[in-house]
Amino acid sequence: MPVNRQVVxxxxxxxxPQAEHFAIRESALPALQPGELLVRxxxxxxxxxxxxxxxxxxxxxxxxxxxxxxxxxxxxxVVESRHPDYAAGMHVMGMLGWQDYAVTDGKPIRRIVxxxxxxLSLSLGVLGLNGITAHFALSTLGRPQPGETLVVxxxxxxxxxxxxxxxxxxxxxxxxxxxxxxxxxxxxEEFGFDAAxxxxxxxxxxxxxxxxxxxxDVYFDNTAGRISDAVLPRINRHARIVVCGTAAIASWxxxxxxxxxxxxLLNKAAQMxxxxxxxxxxxxxxxxxxxxxxxxxxxxxxxEEIQDxxxxxxxxxxxxxxxxxxxxxLIRLTSNDE
Amino acid sequence: MPVNRQVVxxxxxxxxPQAEHFAIRESALPALQPGELLVRxxxxxxxxxxxxxxxxxxxxxxxxxxxxxxxxxxxxxVVESRHPDYAAGMHVMGMLGWQDYAVTDGKPIRRIVxxxxxxLSLSLGVLGLNGITAHFALSTLGRPQPGETLVVxxxxxxxxxxxxxxxxxxxxxxxxxxxxxxxxxxxxEEFGFDAAxxxxxxxxxxxxxxxxxxxxDVYFDNTAGRISDAVLPRINRHARIVVCGTAAIASWxxxxxxxxxxxxLLNKAAQMxxxxxxxxxxxxxxxxxxxxxxxxxxxxxxxEEIQDxxxxxxxxxxxxxxxxxxxxxLIRLTSNDE
Numbered sequence: 001m002p003v004n005r006q007v008v009x010x011x012x013x014x015x016x017p018q019a020e021h022f023a024i025r026e027s028a029l030p031a032l033q034p035g036e037l038l039v040r041x042x043x044x045x046x047x048x049x050x051x052x053x054x055x056x057x058x059x060x061x062x063x064x065x066x067x068x069x070x071x072x073x074x075x076x077x078v079v080e081s082r083h084p085d086y087a088a089g090m091h092v093m094g095m096l097g098w099q100d101y102a103v104t105d106g107k108p109i110r111r112i113v114x115x116x117x118x119x120l121s122l123s124l125g126v127l128g129l130n131g132i133t134a135h136f137a138l139s140t141l142g143r144p145q146p147g148e149t150l151v152v153x154x155x156x157x158x159x160x161x162x163x164x165x166x167x168x169x170x171x172x173x174x175x176x177x178x179x180x181x182x183x184x185x186x187x188x189e190e191f192g193f194d195a196a197x198x199x200x201x202x203x204x205x206x207x208x209x210x211x212x213x214x215x216x217d218v219y220f221d222n223t224a225g226r227i228s229d230a231v232l233p234r235i236n237r238h239a240r241i242v243v244c245g246t247a248a249i250a251s252w253x254x255x256x257x258x259x260x261x262x263x264x265l266l267n268k269a270a271q272m273x274x275x276x277x278x279x280x281x282x283x284x285x286x287x288x289x290x291x292x293x294x295x296x297x298x299x300x301x302x303x304e305e306i307q308d309x310x311x312x313x314x315x316x317x318x319x320x321x322x323x324x325x326x327x328x329x330l331i332r333l334t335s336n337d338e
Numbered sequence: 339m340p341v342n343r344q345v346v347x348x349x350x351x352x353x354x355p356q357a358e359h360f361a362i363r364e365s366a367l368p369a370l371q372p373g374e375l376l377v378r379x380x381x382x383x384x385x386x387x388x389x390x391x392x393x394x395x396x397x398x399x400x401x402x403x404x405x406x407x408x409x410x411x412x413x414x415x416v417v418e419s420r421h422p423d424y425a426a427g428m429h430v431m432g433m434l435g436w437q438d439y440a441v442t443d444g445k446p447i448r449r450i451v452x453x454x455x456x457x458l459s460l461s462l463g464v465l466g467l468n469g470i471t472a473h474f475a476l477s478t479l480g481r482p483q484p485g486e487t488l489v490v491x492x493x494x495x496x497x498x499x500x501x502x503x504x505x506x507x508x509x510x511x512x513x514x515x516x517x518x519x520x521x522x523x524x525x526x527e528e529f530g531f532d533a534a535x536x537x538x539x540x541x542x543x544x545x546x547x548x549x550x551x552x553x554x555d556v557y558f559d560n561t562a563g564r565i566s567d568a569v570l571p572r573i574n575r576h577a578r579i580v581v582c583g584t585a586a587i588a589s590w591x592x593x594x595x596x597x598x599x600x601x602x603l604l605n606k607a608a609q610m611x612x613x614x615x616x617x618x619x620x621x622x623x624x625x626x627x628x629x630x631x632x633x634x635x636x637x638x639x640x641x642e643e644i645q646d647x648x649x650x651x652x653x654x655x656x657x658x659x660x661x662x663x664x665x666x667x668l669i670r671l672t673s674n675d676e
Contacts, residue, residue: 224600243603257595262562265581265612272610274603 004029006069007098007313009054015251017054019315022070029101037081039092039102043306045073045124046316046329047158048222048245055252061278070098070313075113075123091116093123098313100333111284115292125158125328126295126302129277132287133244134162137275138170138220141242146171148217149236151208152193153227154247156183156303158328161191162291163220165300168192172218175211177204177227179323186326190301204230215239223248225258232264241272247321303327342367344407345436345651347392353589355392357653360408367439375419377430377440381644383411383462384654384667385496386560386583393590399616408436408651413451413461424450431461436651438671449622453630463496463666464633464640465626467615471582472500473625475613476508476558479580484509486555487574489546490531491565492585494521496640496666499529500629501558503638506530510556513549515542515565517661524664528639542568553577561586563596570602579610585659641665 003026013021032038053071054064064071074096078086083106086092094109096102113123125131142163144150150167154160155176164187167174176187176196187196195211197204208216208230215236221228225248235241249256265272280287294300305327307316313331320329341364351359370376391409392402402409412434416424421444424430432447434440451461463469480501482488488505492498493514502525505512514525514534525534533549535542546554546568553574559566563586573579587594603610618625632638643665645654651669658667 221600224598228600243600246600246604249598249601252601255597255601258598259593260562260587260596261599261610262559262566262581262584262612263587263590263593265610266584266614267612269612269614269617271612272599272603274600274605274607274609276604276607279607 002029002101003027004099004101005310006100007310008069009064009066012056012063012066013054014253015055016051016318016321018318021054022314024311024314030103032080032082032103034082036103036105037083037086038079039074039076039096039104040079041074041076041096041100041102041333043075043121043124044098044310044313044331044333045129046313046320046331047073047129048247048317048320050317051321071095072098073110073124073129074098074102075120075128076102086112091120091123093128098310098331100310110281111288115288118292118295121304121306121330121332122295122302124330125304126162126300127288127291130158130328131162131291132280132284133275133277134159134166135287135290136277136280136283137242137244138163138166138218141273141275142167142218142220142240144170144172144218147173149173149175149212149214150218150220151175151177151212151216151231152220153177153231154222154245155187155193155196156191156326157222158302159244160220160222161187161303161327162300164193165191167218167220168194169294169299173212173214175208177223183323183326186303190303192301199227205233208234218242220244222246225249229259232259232261235264235268235270237268237270239268239270241270243272243274304330306330306332308332340367340439341365342437342439343648344438345648346407347402347404350394350401350404351392352591353393354389354656354659356656359392360652362649362652368441370418370420370441372420374441374443375421375424376417377414377434377442378417379412379414379434379438379440379671381413381459381462382436382648382651382669382671383467384651384658384669385411385467386585386655386658388655389659409433410436411448411462411467412436412440413458413466414440429454429458429461431466436648436669438648448619449626453626456630456633459642459644459668459670460633460640462668463642464500464638465629468496468666469500469629470618470622470625471613471615472497472504473628474615474618474621475580475582476501476504476556479611479613480505480556480558480578482508482510482556485511487511487513487550487552488556488558489513489515489550489554489569490558491515491569492560492583493525493531493534494529494664495560497582498558498560499525499641500638502531503529505556505558506532507632507637511550511552513546515561521661521664524641528641530639537565543571546572556580558582560584563587567597570597570599573602573606573608575606575608577606577608579608581610581612642668644668644670646670
């Protein structure tokens with residue numbers, strides 16, 4: 001059997017995990033037991049949520065233990081299977097971890113990838129967690145209506161860019177908020193937003209005033225910091241605020257303060273709701289069935305930023321929070337194995 | 339025609355309106371025009387929301403102008419009518435203002451009171467805005483399920499006490515939060531809450547821990563201050579937080595800060611929503627039809643605190659915010675006119 005390289009958590013970060021919190025270790029692959037399968041990972045995912053998965057507190061799932069392989073989505077090819085649901089040659093996506101190979105009983109697998117006409121990497125992005133999140137968070141909590149104004153934070157990001165495009169398809173005026181001129185431009189030119197704001201340039205409140213003349217009906221938020229504080233006073237009656245991430249908050253220990261939201265919600269009979277994609281695990285296929293045709297037709301565009309090699313994984317989450325990526329961040333493990 | 343005494347706003351308060359912000363003036367009643375009716379007000383309502391109605395900013399409706407009669411709910415008897423929908427002798431409830439008589443075109447009238455077997459005053463409390471608010475806010479936003487834990491702030495108040503009782507009827511464990519031992523005791527002994535906490539005594543977080551061993555599924559909030567800050571960390575997955583009032587915030591100018599709520603909402607896929615009873619104006623009869631039988635059977639209990647005379651109105655809102663009332667605060671204008 002080949003040797004398996006694994007990225008393990010070596011110490012618990014306070015805040016955003018850096019390369020120094022991980023190490024690469026090698027281990028022999030065990031022989032498969034009945035009910036198990038061996039997956040060769042081809043692409044590893046890098047997601048903002050991984051920050052929470054390694055932090056000790058204030059999260060929705062148990063943290064990754066120190067010494068464990070880093071939890072992550074990955075897509076790979078089944079090399080060998082003693083599991084009735086999977087056969088060698090199939091492509092599977094799931095919580096397969098930052099490692100070359102995964103030996104699994106099948107439980108971490110989320111879906112079999114059947115869109116073989118599309119790049120396999122998409123099953124971690126626009127047809128993976130990002131697309132599925134965008135689809136369900138927007139449709140169930142955001143509920144955009146034609147003619148409404150949708151504001152999206154981290155608008156050039158892997159989720160935000162899809163949310164904005166789905167909002168346009170739903171008939172909304174879509175205004176993105178992103179960090180830096182290049183991301184701002186991408187929102188408008190590549191993803192077709194009606195307008196986009198570089199929150200690092202100029203007065204954010206004034207820019208929102210200018211680009212949202214009719215107020216804000218849906219605010220899709222991935223930030224929770226001063227960007228949200230600028231949007232909240234502009235919400236309309238019956239606005240929906242979707243809380244999908246808190247990228248602007250470097251640490252929740254100590255717990256940060258901000259302007260109270262209660263009066264905004266009360267005055268506007270508005271709603272603020274957190275979204276966890278895990279609530280929709282049983283409906284992933286429904287989202288992919290909705291999104292894949294949009295990708296094929298070109299109605300839904302995406303950007304990927306792919307780094308090669310497992311060794312690029314440890315620093316990837318910190319890179320993401322530094323806002324240095326332009327598109328879905330992925331790690332490609334092999335270039336000749338699809 | 340008799341002289342009409344009216345409580346008018348004489349200056350705009352910053353924060354909670356005090357007696358000094360009002361004056362009583364007398365004016366002659368005009369002759370009725372076609373389409374108008376004359377109502378003799380019998381009971382005037384005193385509601386926490388009236389604070390917002392006289393403040394210049396941060397609200398859901400235009401403020402009462404200086405020099406205008408104070409906006410309020412009232413219930414009265416139709417003395418004379420040139421309006422096709424109303425006849426002399428009918429009892430009507432609506433936005434009739436703090437005054438002895440209202441000459442109106444009918445638009446401020448919310449409903450004709452037909453529960454003539456019950457005290458007329460109830461149409462401003464348990465069968466009025468308070469009961470209607472409790473019913474719709476809890477059923478549409480709180481959505482209590484059997485076995486869940488419902489926490490209610492301002493629990494001994496006109497809305498909170500009804501919310502708690504409706505929660506019990508829905509099969510919830512109901513825990514009230516109120517200010518002072520007497521209110522705490524009333525929640526348990528009169529309104530049948532499973533437990534109640536005096537937030538002024540001892541450690542609130544610890545008391546919540548003790549009385550909500552299974553966490554909090556529904557939080558009905560009328561406060562928005564440190565009480566909410568203590569409840570939020572205890573919410574369960576898919577919790578619903580109903581924002582119905584912000585009694586703990588003396589002023590929204592400058593806008594106060596508090597612990598950020600985003601991470602709580604995200605980690606628990608929870609929802610926080612503001613409730614405005616105006617959204618349900620077309621459904622008031624539905625709420626009364628639900629509540630009146632509960633009042634008749636004794637399943638829904640209420641407390642009233644009635645003051646006599648128009649001259650007690652100016653200081654009544656400040657009294658309410660000082661927490662000095664035990665029950666729905668009303669002003670009775672005449673004792674022999676029902």
